[in-house]
Amino acid sequence: MMTCGMYDKELEVAVRVVHLACSLCQRVQETLVYRRADQVMSKEDDSPVTIADWSVQATVCWILSDSFKDQKVSIVAEEDVQTLSKADSADLLRSVTNTVNECLQEAPKYGLQKPKKTLEASEILKAISQCNSTGGPTGRHWILDPVDGTLGFVRGDQYAVALSLIQEGKVVLGVLGCPNYPMKKEWLNHQYSLSMSLLSTPASDMREGGCVMYAQRGSGKAWMQPLKNGGMKLQWLQSAKEIQVSSIDDPALATFCEPVEIANSNHSFAAGVAHSMGLKKQPLRVHSMVKYAAIARGDAEIFMKFARAGYKEKIWDHAAGVVIVEEAGGVVTDAGGRPLDFSKGVYLEGLDRGIVACSGATLHEKLIGAVYASWDSSNL
Ligand SMILES: Nc1ncnc2c1ncn2[C@@H]1O[C@H](COP(=O)(O)OS(=O)(=O)O)[C@@H](OP(=O)(O)O)[C@H]1O
Numbered sequence: 001m002m003t004c005g006m007y008d009k010e011l012e013v014a015v016r017v018v019h020l021a022c023s024l025c026q027r028v029q030e031t032l033v034y035r036r037a038d039q040v041m042s043k044e045d046d047s048p049v050t051i052a053d054w055s056v057q058a059t060v061c062w063i064l065s066d067s068f069k070d071q072k073v074s075i076v077a078e079e080d081v082q083t084l085s086k087a088d089s090a091d092l093l094r095s096v097t098n099t100v101n102e103c104l105q106e107a108p109k110y111g112l113q114k115p116k117k118t119l120e121a122s123e124i125l126k127a128i129s130q131c132n133s134t135g136g137p138t139g140r141h142w143i144l145d146p147v148d149g150t151l152g153f154v155r156g157d158q159y160a161v162a163l164s165l166i167q168e169g170k171v172v173l174g175v176l177g178c179p180n181y182p183m184k185k186e187w188l189n190h191q192y193s194l195s196m197s198l199l200s201t202p203a204s205d206m207r208e209g210g211c212v213m214y215a216q217r218g219s220g221k222a223w224m225q226p227l228k229n230g231g232m233k234l235q236w237l238q239s240a241k242e243i244q245v246s247s248i249d250d251p252a253l254a255t256f257c258e259p260v261e262i263a264n265s266n267h268s269f270a271a272g273v274a275h276s277m278g279l280k281k282q283p284l285r286v287h288s289m290v291k292y293a294a295i296a297r298g299d300a301e302i303f304m305k306f307a308r309a310g311y312k313e314k315i316w317d318h319a320a321g322v323v324i325v326e327e328a329g330g331v332v333t334d335a336g337g338r339p340l341d342f343s344k345g346v347y348l349e350g351l352d353r354g355i356v357a358c359s360g361a362t363l364h365e366k367l368i369g370a371v372y373a374s375w376d377s378s379n380l
Pocket residue numbers: 047078145147148149150151152258259260261262263264265286287288289307308311314317
């Protein structure tokens with residue numbers, strides 16, 4: 001049996017809808033990269049957003065609400081409808097509406113229900129704005145990052161669709177769709193980045209590349225399956241393969257990964273920590289929660305993110321990755337060694353300096369020691 005836990009039904013729906021959302025993202029990414037690079041907009045905080053972000057959020061909201069009709073579905077997600085509802089955004093809203101309807105037509109191939117009729121723009125806006133929950137310590141909340149690593153997405157590089165479920169403040173399941181992260185590391189044809197490979201590889205080949213990872217809290221197991229491709233119906237239980245973290249515990253042999261953008265993580269502090277704990281290899285810089293995916297299946301041993309002081313990490317950027325890494329045998333904490341607290345609402349409150357993930361306790365202990373040793377001399 002692949003799964004046998006309290007949240008089997010939720011996990012199955014989440015895995016299926018993440019596959020569906022990934023197919024939507026692949027279509028939009030092809031359009032962005034090959035044809036219309038002007039389709040990237042900026043949010044108020046200057047971060048990029050595309051029709052994929054809104055379309056995935058609307059699609060996932062519609063499917064979750066339809067699949068759990070008997071519950072009040074609470075969703076915490078990254079996007080709002082501010083830009084989309086503006087008077088001059090009619091074309092944008094039309095594109096999102098078409099993208100969502102096209103995608104939902106395919107739902108049966110993923111073992112999901114499709115709507116009885118085409119959704120109107122107003123229903124799309126309603127679905128996106130319905131994802132306005134703020135989570136918290138009680139009840140059940142879905143956590144969605146529709147396109148995590150939007151910068152990677154618009155660059156034709158790594159990104160992820162991340163969906164998880166929080167129950168009474170704890171992450172009980174997580175699903176990470178990684179459309180440009182192949183089932184095997186060797187299939188990545190550039191060591192550190194995929195940007196050139198997507199630009200030079202035919203779209204049909206790329207589609208065969210991705211994977212979806214998932215785990216249920218307490219199962220002690222994490223799974224990976226190839227991204228559904230082509231006309232066949234998704235047979236997820238048959239195609240899943242168990243994944244585990246790396247067994248390497250010698251820092252000299254370990255690989256660490258970190259965000260690509262210096263604005264998102266202090267690379268020089270991470271380099272100091274790496275040096276102090278005896279890491280020898282160059283960092284693997286990867287956009288999005290694909291970094292957690294790399295740790296979960298043993299492609300790398302360490303993940304470090306040290307955001308600038310004052311930045312508050314959001315739960316949707318970590319929840320799915322954390323439960324998958326932990327169930328695959330890894331350890332995830334803040335830089336002081338304390339577990340992440342998903343019960344405080346939208347933000348990871350009380351985070352000590354940064355977030356670290358390791359393939360095991362030995363590396364984790366050394367890493368936390370190195371953070372303390374490097375802290376005083378740092379200029380974070
Ligand atoms: N200033 C700053 N500091 C720290 N973190 C920030 C910051 N700004 C944004 N974010 C969040 O980081 C998410 C992207 O993280 P990545 O690890 O993918 O970054 S990178 O693109 O590889 O540099 C990104 O997630 P997405 O918005 O889903 O792309 C943000 O939520």
